[in-house]
Amino acid sequence: MKKVLIVDDAAFMRLTIKELLGKIDSIEFEEAKNGIEAVSKYIETKPDVVTMDITMPDMTGLEALKLIRKADPQAKVVMVSAMGQESMVKEAVLNGARTFIVKPFKEEHVIGTIKKLLEI
Amino acid sequence: MSDQFTNEPMLDMYIFETSQLIEQLEQSILSSEKESCFTPAAINEIFRIMHTIKGSSAIMMFHNISTLAHTMEDMFYFLREEKPQKVDCSSLSDFVLDGVDFIKVEVEKIKNGDEPDGDATILIENLNLFLSNLKKENEIADSGKKEKNIPKKPQQYYISQEKVPVTEYKYRFRARIYFEEGCEMENIRAYTILHNIKDYTEEFYTIPEDVIDADDSAEIIRQDGFSVYFKTNHTYEQMNEFFQQTIFLKSLELVSLETEEEYGEYKAKKRDTIRDSLVKEISSGYVSVSGKETDKVSHSSAVQNIISVSVAKLDKLMDIVGEMVIAEAMVTQNPDLQGLVLDNFQKAAGQLNKITSELQDTVMSIRMVPLSPTFQKMHRIVRDMCKQLNKEVDLKIIGEETEVDKNIIEHISDPLMHLVRNALDHGIEPSEERRQAGKDKTGTVILEAKNSGSDVLIIVQDDGKGLDREKILKKARENNLLYKKEEDMAEQEIFNMILAPGFSTKESVSEFSGRGVGMDVVNRNIETIGGTLSVNSISGKGTTITLAIPLTLAIIDGMNIKVGRSSYTIPTISIKESLRPDEKDIIIDPEGNEMLMIRGQCFPILRLHESYKVETAVTQFKEGIMIVVEQDGRTICIFADELLGQQQVVVKSLPVYIQKMRKIKGLAGCTLLGDGSISLILDVAGLVNF
Numbered sequence: 001m002k003k004v005l006i007v008d009d010a011a012f013m014r015l016t017i018k019e020l021l022g023k024i025d026s027i028e029f030e031e032a033k034n035g036i037e038a039v040s041k042y043i044e045t046k047p048d049v050v051t052m053d054i055t056m057p058d059m060t061g062l063e064a065l066k067l068i069r070k071a072d073p074q075a076k077v078v079m080v081s082a083m084g085q086e087s088m089v090k091e092a093v094l095n096g097a098r099t100f101i102v103k104p105f106k107e108e109h110v111i112g113t114i115k116k117l118l119e120i
Numbered sequence: 121m122s123d124q125f126t127n128e129p130m131l132d133m134y135i136f137e138t139s140q141l142i143e144q145l146e147q148s149i150l151s152s153e154k155e156s157c158f159t160p161a162a163i164n165e166i167f168r169i170m171h172t173i174k175g176s177s178a179i180m181m182f183h184n185i186s187t188l189a190h191t192m193e194d195m196f197y198f199l200r201e202e203k204p205q206k207v208d209c210s211s212l213s214d215f216v217l218d219g220v221d222f223i224k225v226e227v228e229k230i231k232n233g234d235e236p237d238g239d240a241t242i243l244i245e246n247l248n249l250f251l252s253n254l255k256k257e258n259e260i261a262d263s264g265k266k267e268k269n270i271p272k273k274p275q276q277y278y279i280s281q282e283k284v285p286v287t288e289y290k291y292r293f294r295a296r297i298y299f300e301e302g303c304e305m306e307n308i309r310a311y312t313i314l315h316n317i318k319d320y321t322e323e324f325y326t327i328p329e330d331v332i333d334a335d336d337s338a339e340i341i342r343q344d345g346f347s348v349y350f351k352t353n354h355t356y357e358q359m360n361e362f363f364q365q366t367i368f369l370k371s372l373e374l375v376s377l378e379t380e381e382e383y384g385e386y387k388a389k390k391r392d393t394i395r396d397s398l399v400k401e402i403s404s405g406y407v408s409v410s411g412k413e414t415d416k417v418s419h420s421s422a423v424q425n426i427i428s429v430s431v432a433k434l435d436k437l438m439d440i441v442g443e444m445v446i447a448e449a450m451v452t453q454n455p456d457l458q459g460l461v462l463d464n465f466q467k468a469a470g471q472l473n474k475i476t477s478e479l480q481d482t483v484m485s486i487r488m489v490p491l492s493p494t495f496q497k498m499h500r501i502v503r504d505m506c507k508q509l510n511k512e513v514d515l516k517i518i519g520e521e522t523e524v525d526k527n528i529i530e531h532i533s534d535p536l537m538h539l540v541r542n543a544l545d546h547g548i549e550p551s552e553e554r555r556q557a558g559k560d561k562t563g564t565v566i567l568e569a570k571n572s573g574s575d576v577l578i579i580v581q582d583d584g585k586g587l588d589r590e591k592i593l594k595k596a597r598e599n600n601l602l603y604k605k606e607e608d609m610a611e612q613e614i615f616n617m618i619l620a621p622g623f624s625t626k627e628s629v630s631e632f633s634g635r636g637v638g639m640d641v642v643n644r645n646i647e648t649i650g651g652t653l654s655v656n657s658i659s660g661k662g663t664t665i666t667l668a669i670p671l672t673l674a675i676i677d678g679m680n681i682k683v684g685r686s687s688y689t690i691p692t693i694s695i696k697e698s699l700r701p702d703e704k705d706i707i708i709d710p711e712g713n714e715m716l717m718i719r720g721q722c723f724p725i726l727r728l729h730e731s732y733k734v735e736t737a738v739t740q741f742k743e744g745i746m747i748v749v750e751q752d753g754r755t756i757c758i759f760a761d762e763l764l765g766q767q768q769v770v771v772k773s774l775p776v777y778i779q780k781m782r783k784i785k786g787l788a789g790c791t792l793l794g795d796g797s798i799s800l801i802l803d804v805a806g807l808v809n810f
Contacts, residue, residue: 010172012137015130016179055171082175084194086308090332093312099367100312102304104178109303113367 002118005030005047007038007064008080009056013103017051017080020110024120035059039067042075049117050077052097054088062092069096076117134180135231136428141169142227143493146220149213150499157209158199166216167196173223185226188240191247192219198251204258210507215247217500289323289351292377295363298345303368306341307331313366317350320362324350345373349383431526434487441476441483442770446792448476453795484525484675491569491578492520494533498540498567505544512562513548515540522569524576524671531649532578532669535642539580539665540565542639547584547663557660559583575651578667587615587657595623615655619643620753647751648805650676650693676771678791680764680799681747683728684736687799688760689769689791694804696748696755698763701741716746716757723748726807727759731786736761751804758807769793771801 004021006029008014014031021027030045032038036059042050050068054061061079068075079092079100089100098117101110145166152162170193177186195216199207222243226236297313299306310331317324327347331337352359356376363372377383452469495517502515524532548554548563555561566581592614596602601620617623621640646653651669670676678689699718707715707722714725725746729736738744738761747758769791778784788803 009168010137010176012130012133012176013172013179015133016176019130055168057165057168081305082171083304084190084197086305086332089305089308090311093308093315100305100308103175104181106302109300109368112300116365116367 002027002049002120003030003045003047004028004114004118005032005038005041005045005050007032007035007041007050007056007061008053009033010053013053013080016105017110020105020107021114023107024111024115024118027118035061035064035067038064039071042068043071046072048076049114050075051080051101051114052077052092053080054082054085054092062088062095065092065097066095078113078117131180131230134176135227138173138176138185138223138227141173142220142223143496145169146217146500147496149216149220150503153209153213153503157207158212160200160203163196163199167193167200170196182226182230182236184236184238184240185223188219188222188244191244192216195247195251198254202258204254206257207254212250215243215250219243219247289321290353291355292349292351292380292383293356293359294347294349294375294377294383295359296345296347296373297363297366298370298372299341300368300370301342305338306346307334307337309366309368310337310341310346313346313348313363317348317362320354320359321350321352324348349377351383434483434526438483438487438770439772441480442772443792445476445480445770446796448472450796487526488523488671489526489529490521490523491529491576494529494536495520495567495569497533498537501537501540502544502565505541509545510550511544511548512551513544514562514564516564516566518566518568519570522571522576524669528649528669528671531645532651532667535645535667536567536578536580538642539667540567543580543582543584543663547582547586549585553585557585572668575668575670578669579664580667581662581664583662586659586661586663587618587655589614589659592617596620599623612654612656615657618655619653650691652693675768676801677766678769678801679747679766680769680793681728681745681758681760682762682764683732683738683760684734686732686734687764687793687797688728689799689801690747690749690758691788691801691804692766694749694751696750698745698747700744701746703742706741718748718757723755723757725757725759729759729761738762749804749807751808754808756808758802767793769799769801 004027006014006017008017011033014033018029018031021029030041030047032041034056038050038052038061039059041047052061052065056064065077065079068077073096075096077092077097079089079097080103081089081092081100082103089097092100099113101113148162148165148169152158158166170189174186174189174193177183177189195212198204219240222238222240226238229236229238297310299309303309308331310326314324314326314331326349327344328334328337328340331341331346354362356374360372360374363369363374366372452473457465498517499515502513505511506513543565544563548565549557549559551561554563564583566579568577568579568581570577570579589611593602593606596614596617601617601623618639619642621638623638623640643653646667646669649669651667654666654668655663656666657663677692679692679695681688681690701716705717706725707717709715714727715722716725727739728734729739741759744759744761745763747760747763749756749758771789772791773779773789774784774787786803786806788801788806790798790800793799
């Protein structure tokens with residue numbers, strides 16, 4: 001059983017990602033709706049992959065990414081970005097994000113990315 | 121809508137969340153406007169909300185919403201990043217609120233299953249124009265700042281160029297990478313590779329050279345692929361494995377280069393620009409971003425531990441609990457048990473009774489929602505009207521946490537809006553007039569809610585000029601509304617005449633109040649939910665309108681009456697009195713209509729057994745009972761066999777098949793009585809027009 005932590009302040013986005021990734025077998029989900037929750041959920045549940053929204057209240061995805069990478073240098077984090085956020089994504093890559101997906105997503109891209117990171 | 125995402129829960133979630141965000145956005149704009157301009161926290165919040173709406177709408181393929189949200193996001197991005205000094209906040213709020221209204225309408229369409237086909241082009245053009253003007257106006261002020269930033273770059277170049285480490289590498293490679301189509305931001309993906317390749321080499325260059333800053337690099341990489349030339353001590357296999365890990369990799373071409381010439385084929389012109397800029401980014405990259413987000417309000421915790429349930433489910437639960445209460449009564453008061461000594465049974469029955477009534481209370485409380493969203497909506501109305509009428513009005517809200525039944529909320533929203541409009545339009549005077557009257561130039565409208573027994577009182581109070589007694593009387597005379605001598609009328613009665621149908625003292629009709637809808641409509645709306653409305657006014661000091669509405673529609677106080685073998689329930693609130701008439705008070709007009717004379721006034725009589733064709737032995741007035749009911753100012757006397765007693769009843773709608781078969785006049789619904797029999801609830805408003 002692989003575990004994916006979905007971090008997004010919008011419940012709609014979390015549901016969308018869950019719907020898509022639900023098509024991969026034996027995968028379970030954790031959710032967090034801001035950076036602070038993401039960090040504590042990561043430490044608590046040790047997910048195999050994190051999908052991280054960038055724009056969130058209370059703590060942005062970038063800051064959460066930094067803290068998660070500090071806690072676990074091996075953490076696999078996928079940034080969920082939108083067009084126009086190039087500089088943020090670059091920043092995230094510098095801080096150890098494995099890769100990023102761009103909204104609005106294509107099903108095969110999301111699944112492909114996560115599968116590759118989960119090595120399944 | 122996109123096929124891959126078409127499913128109900130997602131659409132529901134989209135609608136729910138977008139509506140919520142829009143409401144939050146509206147509040148945020150209105151409160152910003154009150155503080156005269158947007159705070160950094162508000163800008164950030166609005167930016168974030170627009171960003172989220174843009175993303176969700178794009179996924180659901182609602183392009184008009186997504187594009188509009190994108191435009192607004194750009195606007196607030198500019199405000200956040202550039203912090204322009206000269207911003208016309210008032211027009212900005214107008215634009216954004218227009219956008220909010222547009223999205224609201226579209227979401228409503230989606231909710232109703234229609235295609236969101238609204239055209240936001242004009243809105244977007246306006247926003248873009250505003251943004252470009254904003255940029256132009258603030259350029260002069262900003263240019264000084266920008267120049268300071270420019271010299272930084274070359275400085276960094278020089279430093280890093282000198283620091284290029286001279287290491288001897290064994291192998292030379294060229295890798296050409298194509299990314300999957302449609303993965304977007306190819307330049308950043310290339311950048312990711314460069315970032316990671318640093319573990320293998322420090323000497324490399326790329327084509328295109330500048331992946332980040334050049335505008336067209338993403339396009340070039342999409343067309344021609346991304347090439348990296350590098351030297352390393354790692355083997356071909358190791359490097360191949362490294363590149364294969366790249367996500368969204370479509371194809372890789374990794375070639376060993378034999379000679380220094382091959383390696384340097386494209387290198388002639390410029391040296392490791394990319395690497396240099398990389399070094400620069402890395403050295404500075406870790407500090408930025410943070411700090412910016414410190415001054416925001418956190419109110420996310422309040423939403424936790426709350427789930428949303430559809431009202432239909434709650435209605436169903438309410439129904440079942442109502443039936444359970446009746447079933448309980450049917451068991452514990454079963455006629456078969458009469459005369460038996462059942463100590464243990466009575467004990468158990470008592471326990472059951474306690475639990476069921478507790479359950480009923482809990483279910484009722486679940487349906488209760490606070491008035492705050494309804495009240496908060498008024499801020500927008502006050503704002504829009506103040507702008508339009510050029511008045512200054514402060515809206516104060518008290519007791520917005522007061523809870524009423526969900527169904528009631530739906531019914532009071534419109535009347536309340538009308539009352540607030542009236543207060544602003546007719547009540548509050550223009551600033552100049554207020555100043556002359558020695559009042560504060562800003563008017564105040566207070567919207568207050570509080571509990572009072574089984575009612576909730578909602579009070580709309582303004583400190584305007586108050587009702588004009590003379591004008592009301594004059595108007596009443598003109599429209600023949602006076603029902604007794606002017607001298608005999610109390611202040612209260614005169615004010616209450618504004619509630620009479622066809623009454624409106626305002627000579628000129630403005631955009632807001634007086635759209636042909638008068639106070640009589642407000643009054644009728646409140647009465648349909650069993651509420652009452654009262655008017656109070658002091659000339660020169662202001663007007664207070666008080667609505668008393670029941671906590672719930674699902675349970676009413678009813679009087680049960682009997683006709684033949686049928687039971688009927690009349691809402692107690694409409695009953696004025698009940699009496700057994702004297703023969704001499706009955707009048708029959710030439711057309712054969714029966715009337716009852718009470719204290720000098722005549723009221724029509726409605727024989728229930730005739731109206732509903734029920735067989736009964738009681739047809740003589742002196743054997744039965746007369747119930748006098750009033751609705752909308754009209755009074756009738758209902759003739760029934762006998763009164764059964766007063767009780768709280770759970771209102772249920774008539775079964776669909778009965779409603780479909782034929783429309784029965786004068787029935788509001790039905791209820792189950794304690795003995796399990798059905799009683800029909802009479803709709804008094806319908807009966808007076810029978």
